[in-house]
Amino acid sequence: MMANKLRKSLDRDEWEITIVDKHRTHYYQPGFLFIPFGIYNKQDVIKPKADFIPPGVKVVFSEVDKVEAEENKVHLADGSVLLYDYLIIATGTETRPDETPGLTDKLWRKEIFDFYTVEGAVELQKFFKQWEGGKLVLAITELPYKCPVAPIEFVCLADAYFTEKGIRDKVDITFVTPLAGAFTKPIATKMLSELLAEKNIKVVPDFYIEKVDNEKKAIVSYDEQEIPFDVLTIVPMNMGNSVIERSGLGDDMNYVPTDKHTLRSEKYENIFVLGDAANLPTSKAGSVAHFAADILFENLMSAIEGRPLMAKFDGHANCYIETGFGKGALIDFNYDTEPLPGTFPLPGIGPFGLLKNTKINHYGKVMFRWMYWHILLRGKELPIDPLMTMAGKKMIK
Structure with a gap:
């Protein structure tokens, strides 16, 4: 997006832009959620990165x-060195299943799966088929983790998948979270908790996993509660990239301390941080990176031209929940502002309903993949303001 x-906008005779990336393949991560249920396959979520990098x-x-x-x-792994005037860090966040004792033991990818990697999602698809x-x-x-609504989407899709297979009465679904409820914000938590209850999905809140017991096939909390499983789908601990740790740029979770409004590093004036790599107090979600990109672009251009950084990011996040x-x-x-009911993006018109369970919202989720490949990655303008608006939202007292 930034490239x-x-x-x-930058004069080609004056500015050289370089992307450093260890992966040649780009993954549409929101699509991983759909792979276990056979809605997408691996080929639906990957494209060569070269397709999206502009000439020059x-x-x-x-x-x-x-x-x-x-x-x-x-400093690159081969010993070569790149010099920069300005640096954008977009190293994201990564799953670290190795941080939880027992998680990657003998049941890993056999009866314990993640769906936050394409490999885990594909293995889970094979398991569910049989x-x-x-x-x-x-x-x-543990918190934080990327795409906070994805676990809720997973159990909802599991409910539908096993219903359609005709074995829902044989599947007991439990949603276990360290949060006090299904989500982080009260109004959304109420709506989502009611939805899960309707689907006969049990929610176990305030559960902090200490370890996974492979012999008992149970997750164990720090206060020694145990929840047995036949198959465990896990959201592993998330941490920033290890290069942040090696560089001395991060906090204890390898996230870069970042001004939450300007998106500039708190320590270095010529370093900006985009997306999950930053320690922003908002969701680690793709929409946050997309909205923040517009603000970062404005502020980087201001820095280059010697002007004060006037653009202010407000933590805007927008998430479809399948x-x-x-x-x-x-x-x-x-x-x-927490999630509120109403209409989006047009007040009173929508077509999407906030905190409503509708078919049109499902189509919004489906259409997003096309927008991602053809608009967002190519740095084109979205028809949505990067800053959140109260228009169309209803306040609840």
Whole structure:
């Protein structure tokens, strides 16, 4: 996104733009959710990164050893060094199943699966095709994790999948979370909790996983509660990329301390941070990165031109929630305002309903994949303001 935006605006004779990336393949991560249920397959969520890089942008496919911020240097794994005037860090967040004792033991990818990697999602699809029922547990290990609504979507899609297979009465679905409810915000939590109850999905709140017991086939909390499973779908601990740790740029979770409004590093004036790599107090979700990209672009251009950074990001997040049976919900919120009911994006018209379970919201989720490949990655303008608006929202007292 940033390469496309910047290449259109910066003089090619004055500015060289380089992307450093260790992966040649780009993954549409929201699509991983659909793979276990046979809605998507692996080929539906991957494309070559080269398809999205504009002419005039240099690409280096390499691991980064470390960033030497004091010297404005990026050290690559092969020993070569890149110099920069400005650096954008977009190293994201990564699943770390190795951080939870017992998680990657003998049941890993056999009866314990993640769906936050394409490999885990594909293995779970194979398992579900042959599974005849039992205790299905979805468990979240720790906060934060990317795409906060995805676990809710997973259990809803599981409910629909096993209903359509004719074995829902043989499948016990439990949603286990360290949160006090189904979501982080009260109004959305109420709506989503009622939805899960309607689907006969049990919610176990305030459960902090200490370990996975492979012999008992149970997750164990720090206060020694146990929840047995026949198949466990896990949201592993998330951490920032290890290059952030090696570079001394991060906090204890390897996220970069970032000004939540300007998106500039709190320590270095010529480093900006986009997406999950930042320690912003908002969702680690794709929509946040998309909205923040517009603000970061404005502020980076201001920095280059020696102007004060006037653009302010408000933590805007917008998430479609797939709820199964061809329906979906939608939430829209920011740093200061929790998800509220109403219409989106047009007040009173929609067509999407906030905190409503509708077919049109499902179509919004389906259409998003096309928008992602053809609009967002190419740095084109979205027809939605990057800052959240209260228009169309209803306040609840």
